[in-house]
Amino acid sequence: MRRFLPCVLTLPILLLSGCGTPEQEVSPDPPTVTEPSADDGTVTEEPTNEGEEPEEGGEAPVGSHRDGSEYHFGEGAVFPYPVGAYEEEFQEGVEEDVVYTVDDVVLSPSGRVAFTLTVEVPQLGRVFGTGLLDVRCSYEELEGPATSEARLGELETGAHPVDMECEAPDSPSSVLISVVNGEDEADFRGPVG
Template sequence: MRRILPCALVLPILLLTGCGTPEREVTAEPPEPPGTATDPSGSPTDEWEEPEGDEGDDSAEGAVRGSEYAFGEGAVFPYPVGAYEEEFREGVEEDVVYTVDDVALTPSGQVGFTLTLEVPELGRVLGTGFLDVRCSYEGHEGPATTEAPLGELETGTHVTDMVCGGPDSPSSVLVSVVNGEDEADFAGPVG
């Protein structure tokens, strides 16, 4: 007659024996520290491998929230093509470009500039309902204002003149542009 062990005794035995799985090799060597490479012979080297990609890359991987650009330089943000999310095809994107230029003092001594958005064929409009443009200079930060809000943008180039309030006649300014997940800082001297 065969004897049956209670479940409470069988579980610890199964856990200790690995439940019939192949045995794992245990080594006494510590894991390699980060930044240490191993050459093909298996011996560690002190070489550091740079991550792939160019830091100046404006692709989706290269664009970083809050990246800083010079006045007149375009901040590039990829957008999926299609009218609805279910129409988006993986890897099919077009670049929306934001540019701040023509930065100069207004007759009243405030900072005036031009914000340009270049919108490619996306199969839909690009909304700017949550567009927030702010200026920082000489310890002051405040919103930029415009008399012609952009609204929903069709394919093409869209330009609006903006003004920042604050201290009179600053020599340089930082203009922060945020639209949804797009965020870029433009900095430079005031002309």
């Protein structure tokens, strides 16, 4: 009984102090920064992105390059899709992001470039098709298709990694990996580890 009593006495203290440290508490509204406007002297408030941290491994946050620029390995290429099982059920203005990522790019013992392509599928209310998926590797003068023993097919909600390989010239220092799936197109470039 003596061991149980101190635990019971600490319960009100835990309840009063909350379930986390101030650093862990989440604010429903982001902090705002007040900045004077340069032209008319009025003050505008804009949300800040304080507290946002990079993705795991210190990489840049997931982003969308609509200007045709290239992604780095480990960076997510984002493509919005409407939510709903059928086109007539799509909810107007409601979209979720499908994210493609290329990482773990290395020269395999067989002299081929090996990498992992991951397709992250959100809750769309339907499966996500990859029947039109085409992945290619490009070097200075050489280009060829990426191959895999596994097929992605129709994907349920979740992350779907697939290991792929490409032919490679002798000891390539970098590679451009192009991922095309229907209208989704993203180029990833980086060093070969």
